[in-house]
Amino acid sequence: MKTLLNILFISLSLSLFAQQSQQKIEMKIDSIGNAKITVSMNMNAQQWQIWSSSVGNNPAALKREVERGMPAYFLEDFKLDKDDMNRSFTLNFKALGVCKIDKKGDWIFETDQKNAQLTELTDKKYMLVSSPPEFGGTVQQTYIVEFPEAAKSVKTDSDAFGKTIFKFKMDGPSGSLNLARWAGIFLIVVGGAWSGRQFFS
Amino acid sequence: MKKLILPLSILGLGLVLTAFSFVKSGKSSGDLEISIDKVATIMPAAHNVYANKDALNGKYYLFKAKITNTTSNTLEDVTVKYQVPGFIEWTELDVIGEMHPGQTASVICYPKFNEDITKKTTESREKAEIEISWDGIDEDDVVEEEFTFRISNRNEYMFTNIPAEEIAGWADVYNNDALLACFVTPNDPIVQYYTQNIQEKILKGETASVTKDPKEAVRFLTGIYQATLQSHMVYSGTKGIPESLQDVSKFSQHNRLPREIITGNTGLCLELSLLYASVLSNAGLEPIIFLVPGHAYPGFKLNNQYFAIEATGIGGEGLGSIMTAEQAFMKGQEQLTKFIEAAQNGDPRYTIVDVHAVNQEGATPMSLPDDQFLRKKVDDIVASWSNSSESLGYVATTTTSGGTNNGGGSSGGSSNSGGGSSSGLSFTIPQGWQTYSNPSNSAIPIWTAQVVSPNQEVMVSIFDVQASSATQTLQIVESNLANAGSYIQYQINGNQVVGMTNSSTGNTLSWVGKTVKGPKGMRLVAVATYDYLYQQNSGVLNQIFNSIR
Numbered sequence: 001m002k003t004l005l006n007i008l009f010i011s012l013s014l015s016l017f018a019q020q021s022q023q024k025i026e027m028k029i030d031s032i033g034n035a036k037i038t039v040s041m042n043m044n045a046q047q048w049q050i051w052s053s054s055v056g057n058n059p060a061a062l063k064r065e066v067e068r069g070m071p072a073y074f075l076e077d078f079k080l081d082k083d084d085m086n087r088s089f090t091l092n093f094k095a096l097g098v099c100k101i102d103k104k105g106d107w108i109f110e111t112d113q114k115n116a117q118l119t120e121l122t123d124k125k126y127m128l129v130s131s132p133p134e135f136g137g138t139v140q141q142t143y144i145v146e147f148p149e150a151a152k153s154v155k156t157d158s159d160a161f162g163k164t165i166f167k168f169k170m171d172g173p174s175g176s177l178n179l180a181r182w183a184g185i186f187l188i189v190v191g192g193a194w195s196g197r198q199f200f201s
Numbered sequence: 202m203k204k205l206i207l208p209l210s211i212l213g214l215g216l217v218l219t220a221f222s223f224v225k226s227g228k229s230s231g232d233l234e235i236s237i238d239k240v241a242t243i244m245p246a247a248h249n250v251y252a253n254k255d256a257l258n259g260k261y262y263l264f265k266a267k268i269t270n271t272t273s274n275t276l277e278d279v280t281v282k283y284q285v286p287g288f289i290e291w292t293e294l295d296v297i298g299e300m301h302p303g304q305t306a307s308v309i310c311y312p313k314f315n316e317d318i319t320k321k322t323t324e325s326r327e328k329a330e331i332e333i334s335w336d337g338i339d340e341d342d343v344v345e346e347e348f349t350f351r352i353s354n355r356n357e358y359m360f361t362n363i364p365a366e367e368i369a370g371w372a373d374v375y376n377n378d379a380l381l382a383c384f385v386t387p388n389d390p391i392v393q394y395y396t397q398n399i400q401e402k403i404l405k406g407e408t409a410s411v412t413k414d415p416k417e418a419v420r421f422l423t424g425i426y427q428a429t430l431q432s433h434m435v436y437s438g439t440k441g442i443p444e445s446l447q448d449v450s451k452f453s454q455h456n457r458l459p460r461e462i463i464t465g466n467t468g469l470c471l472e473l474s475l476l477y478a479s480v481l482s483n484a485g486l487e488p489i490i491f492l493v494p495g496h497a498y499p500g501f502k503l504n505n506q507y508f509a510i511e512a513t514g515i516g517g518e519g520l521g522s523i524m525t526a527e528q529a530f531m532k533g534q535e536q537l538t539k540f541i542e543a544a545q546n547g548d549p550r551y552t553i554v555d556v557h558a559v560n561q562e563g564a565t566p567m568s569l570p571d572d573q574f575l576r577k578k579v580d581d582i583v584a585s586w587s588n589s590s591e592s593l594g595y596v597a598t599t600t601t602s603g604g605t606n607n608g609g610g611s612s613g614g615s616s617n618s619g620g621g622s623s624s625g626l627s628f629t630i631p632q633g634w635q636t637y638s639n640p641s642n643s644a645i646p647i648w649t650a651q652v653v654s655p656n657q658e659v660m661v662s663i664f665d666v667q668a669s670s671a672t673q674t675l676q677i678v679e680s681n682l683a684n685a686g687s688y689i690q691y692q693i694n695g696n697q698v699v700g701m702t703n704s705s706t707g708n709t710l711s712w713v714g715k716t717v718k719g720p721k722g723m724r725l726v727a728v729a730t731y732d733y734l735y736q737q738n739s740g741v742l743n744q745i746f747n748s749i750r
Contacts, residue, residue, distance in 0.1 A: 032304040061369060071260045073307050074236075074267045096267060097307035101298040103278070138703065172275050172301035180218050187215025194208035 021047065021139045028146045031170065033099035033107065040090040048087040056082060056089065066093065073098060107151070109166040116156075116164035124151055126166070233276075233333060236267040239348050240362065245318040245355040246456075247383045249565045252313045256563025257379055261362075263329060264348070265309040270300040277336040281308045285329050288314055288352075300335075319567045324353045355567070356461075358384060358471075359453040371549035378552060379559040381490060383567055384456050384475045387482035390571040391460040391579060396483045398583045399428045410485025413657065418486055418503050422510050423526040425480050429473070429515050430526065432582045436513045437467045460569065464578040473512035474499040478556050490554040491540055498533055502555065504657045505708070506640075507541075509533035538642060545644070545686050626650055626663050627717050627726050629748035631741075645681050649724075658734050659741050660710075664725040671696050671716040674723040702729065711735045713742060715749040 026038040043051060055062040063078045073095040081090045099109045111128070119127040121144070128143040147154050147168060154168040240263055243251060250256045251263065263285075270276055279297040284290055295308045326349055333344040353359070361368070361376040368374060386392055400407050409418040454471060459479040462468040468476060471490075477499035478488035487502045491509055500509030510533035514524030524532065543551040560566070626649075630636065633655050640651040640662075652661040664681075668674040671693050679689050682702070691700030696717065702710040714727030728745045730738040 032301055034305060064367075068260060069258070071258070071262065071265070072309055074238075074265075074305070096269075096305040100306060101300070103296060103298045105298055138709075172299070172304075180221055184215045184218030184221070187211050187218060189215075191208050191210070191212025191215055195205055195212055198204050198208055 023139060023141045024144070025141060026144045026146070027095075027098075029099055029109065029148055029151075031148045031150055033097055033101075035095045035098040036092070037095055038090060038092050040088065042086070042088040045087065051089075062091070063093075066091070070095065105169075106167045107170050109145070109147075109168075110159065111164045111166070113164055114162050118156060118164070124149070124154055126154075126156075232270075232272040233344050234267075234269040234271045235333070235344060235346055237264055237331070237346060237348060238267075239264040239329070239350060241364075242351040242353055242359060242362070243312075243314075244353050244357060244359060244380065244383075245314070245321045246358065246567050247380045247564070248314040248316075248318050248567070250380060250383065250563060252311055253563050254309070254311045256565075257559075258562075259309070259311070261311075261380075263310045263312040263350070264331075265307060266331065266346075267305060267307055268300075268333060269305045270302055273302050275302065276300045279306070279333065279335045282332045282334075283310055283312075283329055285312065285327055288312075288318070288327065291332075316568060318352075319355050319569065321352065322354050322356070324351060324357065326350075327352050353453075354455075356455050356457060357453055358456045371552075375492065375549075375552050378492065378554050379562065379564045381471075381475070381554045382556045382559040382564040384458065385478040385482060385488065385556050386459050386566045386569060387479050388566060389458075389460050389479065389569045391463065391569070391575045392476075392479045393483055394576055395428075395463050395579050395582075396480045398579065398586075399424055399480065400484070402583055402586050403428050403431075407484070413503060415503050415506065415508070418501060419508055419530065421484060421486065422477075422481070422501065422508060423530050425477055426510055426512065426514070426526045426529050428586065429476075429512070430523070431586045432466055433585070434462075434466045434468065434515050436473075436516055437469055458569070460572075460575055463582065464575050466582065470513050471497040473515075477510070477512055482556060488556045490556065491537070492550075492552045492554065493536070493540060493543075494550045498536060500533060500537065504653060505704075507537060507553075509537040509540075511536065541644065545684075626652065626661075627719070627724055627749055628661065628745055630661075631745070641685065645685050647677065647681050654741070659728065659730045659738050659745075661745060662712075662725075662727045662729065664727075665719045665721045666723055666725070667721050668723040671698070671723070674716050674725050678725055698725070698727070700727070701732065713746050715746070717749065 021041070021043065023039065023041045026040075028036045028038075030036070048056075055065060059078070059080045062080060063075075066078075067075055074097065075093050075095050077092070077094045079092040081092075083089065099107050102108050113128075113130075116128055117130075119129075121127050124147040126145045128145070130141050130143070132139065132141065145166070147166070148170065150170050152169045154166060157165050157167050159165050240261075243263065247261065250261045254262075264283075266281065268279070268281070270279075277299055279300050281294045281296075282291050283294055284292065289312055292313075294310055295306075297306050300306060328347055328349050331346040333346075358381065359377055361374050363373045363376050404421065404424045407417060407421050407424070408414070409421040456475060457465060457468060457472050459472075459476040462472050462476045474490045474497045478490055481488040481499070481501050489500045489502050489507060489509075491498050491500060498509055499512055500507055502508075511524065511529045512533075514529035514532060516523045540551050626636070630652050631654070634652050635655075636650060636652045638650045639648070641648045647664045647666050648662065649665045650663045652663075654660070664674075664678050666674050666677045668677055675691055675693060675698060679691075682689055687702055687704045689700050689702045691698050696715050698714045698716065700712050700714070702712065704710065709732045710729040711732045712727045712729035714725055717724050717726065726749045728742045728749075730742060735742075
């Protein structure tokens with residue numbers, strides 16, 4: 001999650017303003033460990049002007065900044081929605097491979113933060129509120145991490161470096177994806193039934 | 202029989218498809234989809250940064266691999282290994298316990314090169330080999346990938362690692378500026394030896410890092426200049442600093458290391474800046490490198506104020522004019538004023554490298570071994586210092602008379618010892634506090650003075666404005682500070698004010714103050730401390746606040 005903090009570096013000037021800013025970052029993890037990330041934020045007039053002139057009006061630059069800010073992941077499917085009237089934006093993108101399965105078969109999601117102060121909203125949804133010191137405490141970030149429906153026994157732990165991690169159990173996707181096999185079985189049934197009917201008629 | 206042809210064909214097709222699906226799923230090898238994102242060049246000077254995933258937010262790596270399981274089987278213990286022949290032996294990067302069909306893993310490689318890579322004086326093209334295997338795979342089916350990349354020589358510094366066609370602005374051109382700190386080598390035994398000699402032979406002792414006295418620190422800065430001047434060090438150019446976004450030829454520079462500058466007795470602007478930064482850091486000061494279009498110059502930060510010197514003022518006999526240490530310092534300060542103006546106007550070409558700050562982020566210096574031959578060369582250079590008593594005169598004058606800018610530094614103000622009380626600034630100045638008049642060097646014209654506690658934790662700022670009320674006074678102060686990049690929030694209660702300032706340097710200050718009658722109409726006297734120190738300094742704040750009249 002630390003790498004996500006850098007999303008704000010694209011609008012570094014925001015830290016210049018004493019007014020408290022709020023940023024919401026939602027991470028929805030899917031059944032194969034990828035995450036759909038949504039970043040949303042409201043700004044005051046001055047912040048909006050600076051953000052728009054730096055990256056808001058140049059989505060390619062915004063994408064590149066986010067990619068540079070999250071070097072650990074492969075990112076795709078960027079989509080930026082701006083609401084100029086209300087000075088807010090929503091940025092959606094997908095981060096591949098944010099969760100991994102360890103040798104014990106547990107899914108692991110690393111927060112990259114020591115002693116992360118997490119709040120359990122539901123058994124599959126956690127919240128973390130932070131105020132990064134690099135912004136002088138003027139930006140409050142609210143992270144919401146949502147684990148997939150199939151996730152079981154979600155719990156927090158620490159890695160070897162004392163950083164907070166999430167551990168959970170989850171079965172792999174079912175084998176029903178083998179279309180060739182199911183199509184073949186379907187054709188056998190149809191062909192067999194049709195042949196039998198023709199043969200006996 | 203004819204009517205059975207079609208249904209039997211469908212049946213047959215079904216059998217073929219079913220059989221094919223089993224054959225396909227049984228063969229899982231070769232069906233991993235791999236995508237490699239690699240770096241173009243590795244700079245040996247920054248090898249510690251590449252090795253550390255926490256350094257500079259982990260943006261410097263050798264490669265990252267996107268591995269997607271496109272088979273219909275779950276793969277177990279997927280192991281990713283790599284090697285760089287001649288530099289790094291086969292090393293396990295990651296073991297992924299399981300990879301389900303469709304699952305993607307992102308594996309990133311922070312290569313651990315040996316220290317001796319800093320001895321590399323030629324560039325070379327190297328190959329990285331990657332192997333991906335998993336439980337039950339045949340040896341022949343192990344996935345192998347490779348790519349080539351460049352390892353530059355130890356002196357090469359690339360201003361950016363962004364491809365030329367991707368450069369969109371100056372932030373892109375200076376994308377690697379934090380890595381300059383890797384070329385600043387305060388722990389190099391040769392630099393240490395050189396610093397000790399400056400302290401002893403040029404400065405005859407110094408206390409800059411202990412007293413945190415700007416005057417003493419400036420004496421140290423000019424002492425370094427004096428040392429280079431007396432050893433007849435000369436300025437020599439090479440590929441310089443980019444001046445325009447199209448200046449692709451200058452996106453890399455050959456930097457002689459500080460030890461090579463000392464012993465080679467020549468350097469260009471950036472190299473001299475690295476030398477100064479190394480010596481300043483070794484002496485316990487906070488070195489800063491100022492980067493401007495086509496040029497760089499060194500300085501330091503003390504008590505949140507910047508100081509600079511024009512290190513290339515040494516010129517050389519072949520180049521004509523040679524500045525004295527005083528002239529070089531004045532020139533540096535002049536440039537610094539322009540720098541601050543440009544930076545405040547948002548010109549992205551004006552940037553600084555705060556060496557210690559980026560050190561803390563993981564951009565650590567390369568380590569260099571001791572070298573008796575180089576020490577001998579330093580001895581020869583030091584011997585030349587004692588042959589030039591004329592030049593030493595300036596330093597002696599500075600020491601005794603404080604002939605340079607007295608602690609105002611970038612602000613160009615003057616200082617006093619602040620002993621006892623003063624009625625001139627509308628409050629009682631405690632013993633030992635330093636007073637700086639015009640601390641912003643007219644950047645904030647209404648800022649009359651600043652008084653700073655010996656431990657630098659408490660500051661009193663005095664603003665004189667043409668106003669007739671407290672509200673009007675605060676509005677004018679707010680507007681002036683905003684123009685200088687600092688923003689305040691405040692509440693007024695009669696003539697008393699409580700507020701917070703977010704300064705352009707990123708600090709947050711909490712303050713209390715009063716508006717009183719002043720020479721221009723109204724005066725704001727504000728007592729401030731860093732917000733995290735507010736509790737522990739509240740007694741001092743109250744004491745000064747109560748003395749405002």
